[in-house]
Amino acid sequence: MAARTGERDRCVTGVEGLDTILYGGIPRTNTVLLTGSCGTGKTSLALEFLIHGAMKGENSLFISVTENSEKLLANIIPYKFFDKGLIKSGRLVFIDLPIMYERLGLNKSELSMEEIDLLVSSLTSLAEELGTRRLVIDSVTSVCYKLKTSEKIRDFILKISKSLSDLDCTSILVGELPAGSESYSSFGVEEAIADGIIIMANMERRGDLLRTLQVIKMRGTMHSRARYVLDLTPMGVLLVPLLKGGSTA
Ligand SMILES: Nc1ncnc2c1ncn2[C@@H]1O[C@H](COP(=O)(O)OP(=O)(O)OP(=O)(O)O)[C@@H](O)[C@H]1O
Numbered sequence: 046m047a048a049r050t051g052e053r054d055r056c057v058t059g060v061e062g063l064d065t066i067l068y069g070g071i072p073r074t075n076t077v078l079l080t081g082s083c084g085t086g087k088t089s090l091a092l093e094f095l096i097h098g099a100m101k102g103e104n105s106l107f108i109s110v111t112e113n114s115e116k117l118l119a120n121i122i123p124y125k126f127f128d129k130g131l132i133k134s135g136r137l138v139f140i141d142l143p144i145m146y147e148r149l150g151l152n153k154s155e156l157s158m159e160e161i162d163l164l165v166s167s168l169t170s171l172a173e174e175l176g177t178r179r180l181v182i183d184s185v186t187s188v189c190y191k192l193k194t195s196e197k198i199r200d201f202i203l204k205i206s207k208s209l210s211d212l213d214c215t216s217i218l219v220g221e222l223p224a225g226s227e228s229y230s231s232f233g234v235e236e237a238i239a240d241g242i243i244i245m246a247n248m249e250r251r252g253d254l255l256r257t258l259q260v261i262k263m264r265g266t267m268h269s270r271a272r273y274v275l276d277l278t279p280m281g282v283l284l285v286p287l288l289k290g291g292s293t294a
Pocket residue numbers: 081082083084085086087088089090120121122123277
């Protein structure tokens with residue numbers, strides 16, 4: 046039925062509100078750029094997406110680039126539903142990319158095209174080996190700093206997106222933006238390639254600093270384009286429409 050109507054299979058994020066905004070979840074195999082300035086909740090949201098996947102039996106992989114994953118786990122919001130057994134059972138795996146760089150001899154400030162291919166094939170093999178259905182790279186911006194040129198960044202994102210999609214994997218690439226940035230990505234090329242863009246931001250309202258989330262594009266589905274207020278809670282990320290959230294502030 047789904048195939049006949051052209052309706053794409055959904056990767057239900059499990060994040061309250063987000064699946065409604067996306068009319069059922071992220072279309073499976075999409076690569077989504079989750080981008081925003083510091084402290085907006087990018088890592089929390091991306092991790093919650095993986096935890097819900099792992100809870101449903103989907104192998105999930107967090108590739109940590111910016112923070113050491115042990116430190117990340119120690120600092121992250123203590124989600125009530127996060128059973129550490131998911132890590133022990135291998136349903137949820139954390140990999141530190143700097144360790145992988147070292148093993149592959151990629152511990153340098155600029156990667157060549159051949160080295161980008163090596164990085165992509167190593168990440169793809171790892172995802173394949175682990176049977177990964179949900180993957181997060183936090184952050185892809187840190188990887189891009191090693192690529193330097195727009196051509197190499199485009200090449201890397203295109204190749205990694207295609208390889209992961211071929212593995213039937215739904216991915217979130219976390220992007221970092223300077224505060225007050227008007228654009229959707231640091232290098233200006235990531236947003237054109239990604240299948241979806243979700244923007245997270247800090248917004249001052251009546252003396253409060255609110256966190257907001259807005260889906261800018263999502264290939265393969267209708268979605269709300271409204272801005273939502275995001276609350277980080279131990280029960281998970283909560284989203285309410287901005288007007289309602291703002292008026293209660
Ligand atoms: N243990 C905790 N308990 C309650 N709130 C927490 C906890 N850890 C983090 N937070 C909240 O989450 C915020 C950071 O969220 P998160 O790390 O997901 O954002 P980010 O956008 O990934 O940040 P960065 O730009 O540093 O990568 C903190 O500023 C804090 O408000």
